[in-house]
Protein backbone atom coordinates (compact mmCIF):
# COMPACT_ATOMS: atom_id res chain seq x y z
CA UNK A 575 0.00 0.00 0.00
CA UNK A 576 1.30 3.42 -0.82
CA UNK A 577 1.26 6.32 1.52
CA UNK A 578 -1.27 8.12 -0.60
CA UNK A 579 -4.60 8.92 0.85
CA UNK A 580 -6.40 5.65 0.84
CA UNK A 581 -10.02 5.24 0.03
CA UNK A 582 -12.36 7.05 2.27
CA UNK A 583 -15.13 5.01 3.73
CA UNK A 584 -17.90 7.07 5.16
CA UNK A 585 -20.94 5.75 6.90
CA UNK A 586 -23.99 7.71 5.97
CA UNK A 587 -27.20 6.67 7.56
CA UNK A 588 -30.17 8.68 8.56
CA UNK A 589 -29.57 9.77 12.11
CA UNK A 590 -25.82 9.53 11.95
CA UNK A 591 -23.06 6.98 11.82
CA UNK A 592 -23.60 3.39 12.76
CA UNK A 593 -21.18 0.55 12.92
CA UNK A 594 -21.29 -2.34 10.53
CA UNK A 595 -21.64 -5.96 11.52
CA UNK A 596 -18.45 -8.00 11.13
CA UNK A 597 -19.81 -9.52 7.91
CA UNK A 598 -20.71 -6.12 6.51
CA UNK A 599 -17.32 -4.78 7.53
CA UNK A 600 -15.62 -7.60 5.66
CA UNK A 601 -17.78 -6.78 2.65
CA UNK A 602 -16.84 -3.12 2.92
CA UNK A 603 -13.15 -4.03 3.07
CA UNK A 604 -13.51 -6.21 -0.01
CA UNK A 605 -15.33 -3.46 -1.90
CA UNK A 606 -12.61 -1.02 -1.00
CA UNK A 607 -9.98 -3.53 -2.07
CA UNK A 608 -11.75 -3.98 -5.39
CA UNK A 609 -11.83 -0.22 -5.99
CA UNK A 610 -8.15 -0.08 -5.03
CA UNK A 611 -7.29 -2.87 -7.43
CA UNK A 612 -9.22 -1.13 -10.18
CA UNK A 613 -7.14 2.01 -9.68
CA UNK A 614 -3.96 -0.06 -9.87
CA UNK A 615 -4.94 -2.14 -12.90
CA UNK A 616 -6.40 0.72 -14.94
CA UNK A 617 -3.89 3.29 -13.67
CA UNK A 618 -6.61 5.70 -12.63
CA UNK A 619 -7.05 7.75 -9.52
CA UNK A 620 -8.51 6.01 -6.51
CA UNK A 621 -12.03 7.04 -5.74
CA UNK A 622 -13.86 7.41 -2.50
CA UNK A 623 -16.28 4.70 -1.47
CA UNK A 624 -19.33 5.77 0.47
CA UNK A 625 -21.27 3.15 2.31
CA UNK A 626 -24.74 3.86 3.53
CA UNK A 627 -28.41 3.77 2.89
CA UNK A 628 -28.79 7.30 1.65
CA UNK A 629 -29.96 6.32 -1.80
CA UNK A 630 -33.25 4.59 -1.40
CA UNK A 631 -33.99 1.63 -3.61
CA UNK A 632 -30.66 1.75 -5.43
CA UNK A 633 -27.84 -0.68 -4.69
CA UNK A 634 -25.08 1.62 -5.83
CA UNK A 635 -24.40 4.88 -7.57
CA UNK A 636 -21.54 6.78 -9.14
CA UNK A 637 -22.09 10.50 -9.00
CA UNK A 638 -19.93 13.55 -8.55
CA UNK A 639 -16.84 11.38 -8.38
CA UNK A 640 -18.20 9.34 -5.49
CA UNK A 641 -19.05 5.68 -5.55
CA UNK A 642 -21.76 4.73 -3.09
CA UNK A 643 -22.98 1.30 -2.14
CA UNK A 644 -25.80 0.55 0.23
CA UNK A 645 -25.11 -1.39 3.39
CA UNK A 646 -27.36 -4.27 2.36
CA UNK A 647 -25.39 -4.73 -0.87
CA UNK A 648 -22.20 -5.39 1.10
CA UNK A 649 -23.41 -8.90 1.79
CA UNK A 650 -25.33 -9.44 -1.45
CA UNK A 651 -24.31 -12.21 -3.80
CA UNK A 652 -24.38 -9.57 -6.53
CA UNK A 653 -22.09 -7.19 -4.72
CA UNK A 654 -19.13 -7.53 -7.09
CA UNK A 655 -21.39 -7.06 -10.10
CA UNK A 656 -22.85 -3.84 -8.68
CA UNK A 657 -19.39 -2.61 -7.74
CA UNK A 658 -18.08 -3.46 -11.22
CA UNK A 659 -21.00 -1.58 -12.80
CA UNK A 660 -20.44 1.57 -10.76
CA UNK A 661 -16.68 1.44 -11.26
CA UNK A 662 -17.36 1.05 -14.98
CA UNK A 663 -19.26 4.35 -14.90
CA UNK A 664 -16.16 5.85 -13.31
CA UNK A 665 -13.81 4.42 -15.93
CA UNK A 666 -16.07 5.62 -18.72
CA UNK A 667 -16.17 9.13 -17.30
CA UNK A 668 -19.93 9.01 -17.02
CA UNK A 669 -19.89 11.80 -14.49
CA UNK A 670 -19.58 14.36 -17.25
CA UNK A 671 -22.74 16.31 -18.04
CA UNK A 672 -25.16 14.88 -20.54
CA UNK A 673 -24.89 16.64 -23.87
CA UNK A 674 -28.52 16.88 -24.90
CA UNK A 675 -30.73 19.85 -24.34
CA UNK A 676 -34.03 18.07 -23.78
CA UNK A 677 -35.03 15.72 -20.98
CA UNK A 678 -35.75 13.04 -23.56
CA UNK A 679 -32.22 13.41 -24.96
CA UNK A 680 -30.80 13.02 -21.47
CA UNK A 681 -32.80 9.89 -20.90
CA UNK A 682 -31.55 8.32 -24.12
CA UNK A 683 -28.00 9.38 -23.52
CA UNK A 684 -28.09 7.96 -20.02
CA UNK A 685 -29.57 4.73 -21.32
CA UNK A 686 -26.57 4.33 -23.61
CA UNK A 687 -24.26 5.02 -20.70
CA UNK A 688 -25.94 2.28 -18.69
CA UNK A 689 -25.58 -0.18 -21.56
CA UNK A 690 -21.92 0.74 -21.90
CA UNK A 691 -21.43 0.38 -18.14
CA UNK A 692 -22.99 -3.09 -18.22
CA UNK A 693 -20.56 -4.18 -20.92
CA UNK A 694 -17.60 -2.49 -19.25
CA UNK A 695 -18.47 -4.19 -15.96
CA UNK A 696 -17.75 -7.53 -17.62
CA UNK A 697 -14.26 -6.27 -18.42
CA UNK A 698 -13.86 -4.97 -14.86
CA UNK A 699 -14.71 -8.39 -13.44
CA UNK A 700 -12.15 -9.94 -15.77
CA UNK A 701 -9.33 -7.51 -15.09
CA UNK A 702 -9.97 -6.72 -11.44
CA UNK A 703 -11.44 -9.96 -10.13
CA UNK A 704 -9.58 -12.28 -12.49
CA UNK A 705 -12.65 -14.02 -13.88
CA UNK A 706 -12.68 -15.71 -17.28
CA UNK A 707 -14.72 -13.69 -19.78
CA UNK A 708 -17.59 -16.14 -20.09
CA UNK A 709 -17.97 -16.36 -16.34
CA UNK A 710 -17.85 -12.59 -15.98
CA UNK A 711 -20.55 -12.21 -18.62
CA UNK A 712 -22.65 -14.86 -16.94
CA UNK A 713 -22.37 -13.12 -13.60
CA UNK A 714 -23.44 -9.75 -14.98
CA UNK A 715 -26.28 -11.55 -16.73
CA UNK A 716 -27.38 -13.23 -13.49
CA UNK A 717 -27.33 -9.91 -11.71
CA UNK A 718 -29.41 -8.18 -14.38
CA UNK A 719 -31.81 -11.11 -14.47
CA UNK A 720 -32.29 -10.93 -10.70
CA UNK A 721 -33.09 -7.23 -11.11
CA UNK A 722 -35.49 -8.07 -13.92
CA UNK A 723 -37.33 -10.54 -11.71
CA UNK A 724 -37.71 -7.91 -9.02
CA UNK A 725 -39.08 -5.45 -11.57
CA UNK A 726 -41.51 -8.01 -12.97
CA UNK A 727 -42.66 -8.80 -9.43
CA UNK A 728 -43.05 -5.05 -8.84
CA UNK A 729 -40.58 -5.22 -6.00
CA UNK A 730 -38.19 -2.84 -7.74
CA UNK A 731 -38.59 0.09 -10.07
CA UNK A 732 -36.51 0.90 -13.11
CA UNK A 733 -34.28 3.80 -12.09
CA UNK A 734 -34.19 6.83 -14.32
CA UNK A 735 -31.80 6.38 -17.21
CA UNK A 736 -32.21 2.63 -17.45
CA UNK A 737 -34.05 0.60 -20.01
CA UNK A 738 -36.12 -2.31 -18.74
CA UNK A 739 -33.60 -4.86 -17.48
CA UNK A 740 -34.68 -7.46 -20.03
CA UNK A 741 -33.69 -5.02 -22.78
CA UNK A 742 -30.40 -4.28 -21.09
CA UNK A 743 -29.72 -8.01 -20.93
CA UNK A 744 -30.48 -8.49 -24.62
CA UNK A 745 -28.19 -5.63 -25.53
CA UNK A 746 -25.40 -6.94 -23.32
CA UNK A 747 -25.52 -10.47 -24.68
CA UNK A 748 -25.58 -9.04 -28.19
CA UNK A 749 -22.15 -7.55 -27.57
CA UNK A 750 -20.70 -10.99 -26.93
CA UNK A 751 -21.75 -12.98 -29.99
CA UNK A 752 -18.98 -15.50 -29.37
CA UNK A 753 -21.10 -16.93 -26.55
CA UNK A 754 -24.32 -17.24 -28.46
CA UNK A 755 -23.94 -21.00 -28.20
CA UNK A 756 -25.12 -20.83 -24.62
CA UNK A 757 -26.41 -17.30 -24.25
CA UNK A 758 -29.02 -17.38 -27.04
CA UNK A 759 -31.28 -19.65 -25.00
CA UNK A 760 -31.12 -17.51 -21.87
CA UNK A 761 -34.12 -15.61 -20.59
CA UNK A 762 -34.19 -12.11 -22.10
CA UNK A 763 -31.64 -12.99 -24.80
CA UNK A 764 -32.56 -11.29 -28.03
CA UNK A 765 -34.24 -13.48 -30.55
CA UNK A 766 -33.03 -13.49 -34.11
CA UNK A 767 -34.77 -10.72 -35.94
CA UNK A 768 -34.83 -9.36 -39.44
CA UNK A 769 -33.17 -6.09 -40.37
CA UNK A 770 -36.54 -4.35 -40.52
CA UNK A 771 -36.95 -4.97 -36.82
CA UNK A 772 -33.53 -3.80 -35.75
CA UNK A 773 -33.79 -0.82 -33.47
CA UNK A 774 -37.40 -1.44 -32.63
CA UNK A 775 -36.66 -2.03 -29.00
CA UNK A 776 -33.98 0.59 -28.76
CA UNK A 777 -35.77 3.73 -29.74
CA UNK A 778 -38.62 4.07 -27.32
CA UNK A 779 -37.88 5.43 -23.92
CA UNK A 780 -41.10 7.22 -23.19
CA UNK A 781 -43.42 5.90 -20.56
CA UNK A 782 -45.73 4.06 -22.92
CA UNK A 783 -43.10 2.08 -24.77
CA UNK A 784 -41.34 1.41 -21.51
CA UNK A 785 -44.43 -0.14 -20.00
CA UNK A 786 -45.02 -2.23 -23.11
CA UNK A 787 -41.51 -3.54 -23.13
CA UNK A 788 -41.47 -4.63 -19.53
CA UNK A 789 -40.77 -8.31 -19.47
CA UNK A 790 -43.10 -10.88 -18.06
Ligand SMILES: [Zn+2]
Pocket residue numbers: 659660663688691
Ligand atom coordinates in the same frame (compact mmCIF):
# COMPACT_ATOMS: atom_id res chain seq x y z
ZN1 LIG B 1 -25.47 2.49 -13.90
